[in-house]
Amino acid sequence: MNTVYPNPKIEILPEHIIDQIKAGEVLERPASLIKELLENSLDAGATEINIHIVENGLDLLSIEDNGHGMSFENLPYAFLRHATSKLKVYEDLYHLQSFGFRGEALASVASSARLTCTTQPTNLNEAGGKLIIHGGSQELLIPYQSSTNGTSLYIKDLFYNTPARLKFIKSKVSEKSALKKMLYAFVLSNPQTLFSIKWDDKEKEIFKIAPADETQKRVEQVFFSKALKGINSEIWTATEYYQDYKVEVYFSPVTSSTPQYRHHYLFANNRFFQDKSLHLSVLRTLEPIWRFGESGHYMVKITVPAEEVDVNVHPNKTQIKFLKSDVIYSLLVTSLRAALKKNTGILPSSTSTFTAPTSYGSNPQTQFFSREENQSFDLMHMNFSEKKLEVENTQFHSSSPILGFISTSIVLLSFEEQFFVADIRKIMASFISSSLLNFIKNDELSGPLLISEPFKIPLGKIDTHFEDLKDLGFDLDRLNSDVIALRTLPRFVSQNISRDIMTCLLNYFQQTKIAKFEIASFKSYLESNWPITSPLPIHTLTQILENNEVKSSALILLNDKNLKSLL
Ligand code: ADP
Ligand code: MG
Numbered sequence: 001m002n003t004v005y006p007n008p009k010i011e012i013l014p015e016h017i018i019d020q021i022k023a024g025e026v027l028e029r030p031a032s033l034i035k036e037l038l039e040n041s042l043d044a045g046a047t048e049i050n051i052h053i054v055e056n057g058l059d060l061l062s063i064e065d066n067g068h069g070m071s072f073e074n075l076p077y078a079f080l081r082h083a084t085s086k087l088k089v090y091e092d093l094y095h096l097q098s099f100g101f102r103g104e105a106l107a108s109v110a111s112s113a114r115l116t117c118t119t120q121p122t123n124l125n126e127a128g129g130k131l132i133i134h135g136g137s138q139e140l141l142i143p144y145q146s147s148t149n150g151t152s153l154y155i156k157d158l159f160y161n162t163p164a165r166l167k168f169i170k171s172k173v174s175e176k177s178a179l180k181k182m183l184y185a186f187v188l189s190n191p192q193t194l195f196s197i198k199w200d201d202k203e204k205e206i207f208k209i210a211p212a213d214e215t216q217k218r219v220e221q222v223f224f225s226k227a228l229k230g231i232n233s234e235i236w237t238a239t240e241y242y243q244d245y246k247v248e249v250y251f252s253p254v255t256s257s258t259p260q261y262r263h264h265y266l267f268a269n270n271r272f273f274q275d276k277s278l279h280l281s282v283l284r285t286l287e288p289i290w291r292f293g294e295s296g297h298y299m300v301k302i303t304v305p306a307e308e309v310d311v312n313v314h315p316n317k318t319q320i321k322f323l324k325s326d327v328i329y330s331l332l333v334t335s336l337r338a339a340l341k342k343n344t345g346i347l348p349s350s351t352s353t354f355t356a357p358t359s360y361g362s363n364p365q366t367q368f369f370s371r372e373e374n375q376s377f378d379l380m381h382m383n384f385s386e387k388k389l390e391v392e393n394t395q396f397h398s399s400s401p402i403l404g405f406i407s408t409s410i411v412l413l414s415f416e417e418q419f420f421v422a423d424i425r426k427i428m429a430s431f432i433s434s435s436l437l438n439f440i441k442n443d444e445l446s447g448p449l450l451i452s453e454p455f456k457i458p459l460g461k462i463d464t465h466f467e468d469l470k471d472l473g474f475d476l477d478r479l480n481s482d483v484i485a486l487r488t489l490p491r492f493v494s495q496n497i498s499r500d501i502m503t504c505l506l507n508y509f510q511q512t513k514i515a516k517f518e519i520a521s522f523k524s525y526l527e528s529n530w531p532i533t534s535p536l537p538i539h540t541l542t543q544i545l546e547n548n549e550v551k552s553s554a555l556i557l558l559n560d561k562n563l564k565s566l567l
Pocket of ligand 1: 040106
């Protein structure tokens, strides 16, 4: 049977209903609201923010700031939907400098809660205002003047007008931890702002302004605000750069098994976000010091060019997409490892050592990074796929002419059913010199390193040879009086021999008698100085042995005649 309904009248939804629907998006939970409010205060240039939260924000959420405030005329506009003073052009969406751009937070909360806002603009002669809104209807709007600039918002009964939504609010425990996470994220990323946070009628937690360049102070305040006396409250930190990219890591060596007491934060351009695989990378890299099944506190601050991140992938904007995520991963892992190295020396120690002549400065014995450290460097070229590495290895093993080593420097080989011996130093000298010759002759390009490699080597003769080295494909930059950075490598140089080649080149140029680079003299230098203390991976050596120049100049055929003369 058909029931005939009268044609439903299509009505345009009243504005305040639209706002309530929107409120559901913005005010999914008190933590999202506090985020919007803190962003507004920071956008207004606040250096002091006082927060009071009662009943996890459901009862009262108050925030007072000393930002630039609003004039009496502007105040009501702040509570209109799509009212924003921030979004000017579409491109602004791609820039992270200003936090809010939807112009909906205040309108949404005004439609739902009971709210009072008082504000005083920076120009103290100008009137600010006081505005009261209850569930979308304006109760009061009067001019108001104060002796200090800033804005205060008191939000009572967050779901006053939408009681159904109250039911959807998660359990109080999870609500509290979400709020805390959000608050501490702001506290951490704004060390130049004083925050005071009061929960219910408990004592205020105060985070004093940390001096410029002392993010670490703020990190300590947050990580160890509740720490018991006697606990190790150390923080390990390191920073790595690549072009306009920067990754700073801060973490505690101590761990805890209680999730509530762990602080885990990722920031991109000072914006808090969540990313499971970056989080797992942190845990995996810190495995050597964090007890199994536990973790310590960490904060990772990523700086990327604004146009290389996409923040609009999620309505709550806590997820971020990076254009060059491989750069982020390698910088993250490298910096974590650098911090580990700095504080423990856990990583295997250096295998190749560069000895600068004593006449160059006070630092005669300087050490390069170890091969193990370079693995993070290798990793980024492998895109972190360890599987690929294994496959490559077995492949090379089956077709390798290498039968074994007679000593650390002499290798036994077999090509087309003939046997050969060769000195590793000769092999490398021949490979490197012929490759360099090709590089120069063919005007080949060198490849940029994703992360430039630092070498500790004091200012001196080497600096006069930067041009020569550049011609050879090794582009170097002096960072300070002690450290130079390698920016490019010729393509024939694989990652696992780059350190040794650089070491040899630097040592070669440091010799007082070298005025100009000569292939032949460098070749003979390599023949007696190539480091054989750190054995080459078989697959690298196999590849090198494919070079015809190497075959014809470094291999000695083991035939009857040769053997007779040996025996
Ligand atoms: P949006 O931040 O996206 O612009 P909001 O609804 O959060 O939208 O705020 C609307 C406007 O109200 C802001 O653009 C700003 O001009 C003003 N405003 C909000 N909070 C503050 C504050 N704490 N201090 C000064 N101005 C504020
Ligand atoms: Mg806003």
